[in-house]
Amino acid sequence: MPLNITFKETLSSYNEMIMKSFVEKLAEYNNTLIEIRLYEPSIATDFSNYFCKLEGLLKRQLENGIKIKYEICTAGVGLTMKQAGFFREKNITVCLLMDGPKSIHEHNNILLNRMGSHEQAVHAARLLTTYKVNFYIGITVTSVVAMNIQRIFSFFIENGWNSHAYWPVMCEMHQKMPTELLSVREYQYFLEQLFWLWKDKRMNRQPVYVREFENLAGVIKGYAPLVSSLSGQCPFQNVFFSNGYIYSRGCREGHTEYLCKQLEEQGLLVMKSVDVKTECKMCRWVSLCQSDRMCCMNSSVFCEIYKDFYLSILPEIFELLRNLGK
Ligand code: SF4
Numbered sequence: 001m002p003l004n005i006t007f008k009e010t011l012s013s014y015n016e017m018i019m020k021s022f023v024e025k026l027a028e029y030n031n032t033l034i035e036i037r038l039y040e041p042s043i044a045t046d047f048s049n050y051f052c053k054l055e056g057l058l059k060r061q062l063e064n065g066i067k068i069k070y071e072i073c074t075a076g077v078g079l080t081m082k083q084a085g086f087f088r089e090k091n092i093t094v095c096l097l098m099d100g101p102k103s104i105h106e107h108n109n110i111l112l113n114r115m116g117s118h119e120q121a122v123h124a125a126r127l128l129t130t131y132k133v134n135f136y137i138g139i140t141v142t143s144v145v146a147m148n149i150q151r152i153f154s155f156f157i158e159n160g161w162n163s164h165a166y167w168p169v170m171c172e173m174h175q176k177m178p179t180e181l182l183s184v185r186e187y188q189y190f191l192e193q194l195f196w197l198w199k200d201k202r203m204n205r206q207p208v209y210v211r212e213f214e215n216l217a218g219v220i221k222g223y224a225p226l227v228s229s230l231s232g233q234c235p236f237q238n239v240f241f242s243n244g245y246i247y248s249r250g251c252r253e254g255h256t257e258y259l260c261k262q263l264e265e266q267g268l269l270v271m272k273s274v275d276v277k278t279e280c281k282m283c284r285w286v287s288l289c290q291s292d293r294m295c296c297m298n299s300s301v302f303c304e305i306y307k308d309f310y311l312s313i314l315p316e317i318f319e320l321l322r323n324l325g326k
């Protein structure tokens with residue numbers, strides 16, 4: 001089971017002392033796989049220096065044989081050829097935030113100078129393609145995105161950006177779903193439309209990857225989840241802030257408490273947050289629903305549509321798997 005750590009602020013914000021004690025504590029784990037997620041909306045010019053410092057600390061503290069996967073989440077603003085080459089060299093997966101064509105993307109993504117960021121996101125996607133960086137598009141589902149999902153999906157496919165992950169908009173972690181930005185019915189419409197778009201392409205053996213549905217198909221088939229979102233651990237399980245606070249939320253009982261105890265002993269302040277609700281633990285869909293955005297954070301808001309959705313797609317996924325000979 002991978003251990004997921006999300007650095008919630010840009011790497012340059014973390015003081016060396018805090019970073020060092022955090023990494024020392026990580027070394028006490030038995031996890032053979034650690035997934036580090038970095039958040040860098042605009043790639044800082046000195047990002048590679050900070051990354052190398054973090055990588056060096058991890059290499060020094062962790063035993064050989066422990067695998068570390070890095071992922072960076074970015075809007076692609078300011079990405080240079082050199083940085084794209086660096087991501088490739090360090091095997092860093094990139095989640096590039098883009099919400100579709102310009103008019104839809106810029107509905108929600110305006111830079112501080114009040115300019116839209118679409119052009120920069122498109123430029124970044126082209127650079128990442130050129131440099132053969134492993135990347136996927138991350139799409140935040142708002143009302144506008146939900147109601148235009150066909151256009152958005154076509155835009156990405158036409159550009160050859162076939163790998164996507166979608167998540168409903170939310171307030172800061174562990175907060176409620178802002179239903180004024182995405183209503184339950186809009187999200188239901190979105191899920192259904194996207195599922196059919198994905199299934200149609202997959203039935204025709206076209207290369208498209210929608211992370212959530214690929215995972216559902218894999219889990220239904222009995223495979224281990226492809227990403228942590230369905231492994232019973234939320235990717236936001238351990239969110240590390242530059243002031244040393246770590247928000248910890250586990251989808252499996254026991255794990256959160258263990259981590260909190262370990263980190264508190266190290267003098268880091270751990271804020272325990274949301275646990276899986278009792279109704280989810282009892283639910284027949286929990287193994288499918290234990291997804292990054294699907295279950296823990298939004299259960300009270302989207303639960304009613306998830307149950308119908310899982311029921312309706314189950315035979316469709318079986319049909320797809322048969323068609324693919326799996
Ligand atoms: S369908 Fe509802 S009750 Fe079941 S696991 Fe998902 S959010 Fe929880």
